[in-house]
Amino acid sequence: MEKQARIYVAGHRGMVGSAITRKLHAEGYENILTRTSSELDLRNQAAVANFFAEERPDYVFLAAAKVGGIMANNTYRAEFLYDNLLIESNIIHSAYETGVKKLLFLGSSCIYPKLAPQPLKEEYLLSGYLESTNEPYAIAKITGIKLCEAYRSQYGCNFISAMPTNLYGPNDNYDLQGSHVLPALIRKFHEAKINDQPTVEVWGTGSPRREFLHADDLADACFHLMEHYNDELFVNIGTGEDVTIRELAELVKETVGYEGELRWNTEKPDGTPRKLMDVSRLHSMGWKHSTELRDGIERTYQDFLANEVLYVE
Numbered sequence: 001m002e003k004q005a006r007i008y009v010a011g012h013r014g015m016v017g018s019a020i021t022r023k024l025h026a027e028g029y030e031n032i033l034t035r036t037s038s039e040l041d042l043r044n045q046a047a048v049a050n051f052f053a054e055e056r057p058d059y060v061f062l063a064a065a066k067v068g069g070i071m072a073n074n075t076y077r078a079e080f081l082y083d084n085l086l087i088e089s090n091i092i093h094s095a096y097e098t099g100v101k102k103l104l105f106l107g108s109s110c111i112y113p114k115l116a117p118q119p120l121k122e123e124y125l126l127s128g129y130l131e132s133t134n135e136p137y138a139i140a141k142i143t144g145i146k147l148c149e150a151y152r153s154q155y156g157c158n159f160i161s162a163m164p165t166n167l168y169g170p171n172d173n174y175d176l177q178g179s180h181v182l183p184a185l186i187r188k189f190h191e192a193k194i195n196d197q198p199t200v201e202v203w204g205t206g207s208p209r210r211e212f213l214h215a216d217d218l219a220d221a222c223f224h225l226m227e228h229y230n231d232e233l234f235v236n237i238g239t240g241e242d243v244t245i246r247e248l249a250e251l252v253k254e255t256v257g258y259e260g261e262l263r264w265n266t267e268k269p270d271g272t273p274r275k276l277m278d279v280s281r282l283h284s285m286g287w288k289h290s291t292e293l294r295d296g297i298e299r300t301y302q303d304f305l306a307n308e309v310l311y312v313e
Contacts, residue, residue, distance in 0.1 A: 001029070001059055001102075001226060008033040008057035010042065010091055011064030015171045016106060016164070019219035020061050027223065033057055043086040052094035060095050060103040061222060062088065062144075066137075067108075068173070069180045070203075070271050073134040084140035092147045096157050103159040104226055105148050107141040107234065109211075109275050110134045111163060119240065119278035122163075122233055131272045145234050152232055162225055165238035165277045168296065169215030170303045174311040182212060182297070185249055186304055187312065189256040199261045200253075203268035206246030211238050211276050214291040214299075224287045238277035239289045245270075255297050 001007065007024060011017035012034040024032055033055050040051055042064055066076075066083040073080055088105065095103045112120045113128030125145070130138045141163075148159035172183040179187075185202070192200045221237045229235065243251070249262055282288075291299075304311060 003028055004031060005029070005058040005101075006031050006033060006056065007059045007061070008055065009061045009063060010087075011062075013171070014063060014065075014067075015167060015169055015173070015215050016218060017061070017063035018171045019169060019215035020063060020222055022216070023219035023223050042090060043083055045086075045090050048090040049094050049097070052098040052100075056098055057095075058101050059226065060091065060100050061226070062091050062103060062105045064091070065106075069184065070133050070269055071177060073137050074269075077136045080134075081136035081140050084137065085143060088140070088144040089147060092144070092151060092159065095159070096151050096155055101158065102226065102230075103148070103157070104222055105144050105159065105161045106222070107144055107161060107163045108137065109163055109165045109236075109238070109277060110138045110272075111142050111145070112275070114272050118274050119276040120236065121278045122236055122281065125234075133269060133271055148234075149232055158230055160225060160229055160231070161234035162222060162237050163234055163277075164218050165211040165213050165236075165275070167213055167215050167218055168300055170300070170307075171215075172300070172311075174304065181210065181245060182248065182252070182300075183304075185252040186256065186297075186301055189253050189258040190301075190304065192260055193256055193258040197260060199263045200258065201263050201265050202245070202249050203265055204245060204270040205266050206244060206249065206264055208245050208270045208272065209242045209274040209276065210245060210248065211240075211242040212248070212293055212296070213238050213289060214296040217289040217291050220290075221282065221287055224285070228285060235282055236277040236279050237282060238279045239293075240277065240279045240283075241293075242274070242276045243293065251294060252297060252301075255294075255301050
């Protein structure tokens with residue numbers, strides 16, 4: 001990407017978009033286009049088309065999405081499908097119509113079948129049934145991948161896709177009704193610590209295994225792909241390492257300094273048994289994560305403490 005290029009980061013205030021924006025600034029890019037959701041409703045086709053026609057971005061990072069954890073995905077099934085289909089289709093089509101040089105679409109590891117072999121290779125997409133609790137979100141993200149492939153095939157657009165594993169870091173969502181497991185644990189243990197609660201409830205059995213990538217590492221990988229990758233097949237982004245939810249809970253508990261007990265609510269869903277990414281393709285391109293989980297959680301907790309008023313309001 002040329003230093004003077006106009007770069008649109010869709011979803012710049014979210015965890016992923018803000019990390020990409022920080023990375024671009026760090027690399028010396030200043031001509032970054034952003035809009036808040038109140039300034040531009042990405043579900044509105046005409047509004048998105050007008051924005052692209054007026055601003056004419058050269059490159060697009062499509063990080064905008066309606067996201068959430070198991071409970072949010074399972075509760076707002078229609079919204080997760082409808083909103084995400086509109087956001088991605090409006091942006092991808094407008095990028096084609098205005099001649100965007102390159103677009104990176106960001107999906108999610110939930111696109112893979114629930115019982116796919118581990119680790120998850122890119123070729124396993126659409127090889128089996130999805131996890132039911134987040135099926136609408138997964139279908140929306142699969143559609144985004146296929147849109148990029150179709151616009152590449154029919155129109156020659158250089159639209160690429162990347163599938164991150166579970167993410168965490170600054171600007172995460174700490175709402176206990178809609179957040180993912182790691183930020184939920186940070187908030188639960190923090191509040192239990194300051195309120196001297198003897199126990200903390202954790203959902204499920206603790207046996208599922210999950211992989212976690214710091215948002216700044218994701219942004220670094222996205223920048224690497226935007227600079228060096230131009231093929232049709234989407235690329236997994238992760239660490240290639242995972243832990244059980246029980247191990248994660250103990251690590252967060254230790255980081256926060258909570259000294260009470262864990263109480264596992266086995267009536268709550270576990271979700272997919274395991275979601276470990278095969279990241280050999282990304283490694284073969286010369287990229288590897290740099291933030292280990294323990295250090296990343298410590299940094300994230302310090303960010304939570306510094307911004308607690310914003311995160312839990």
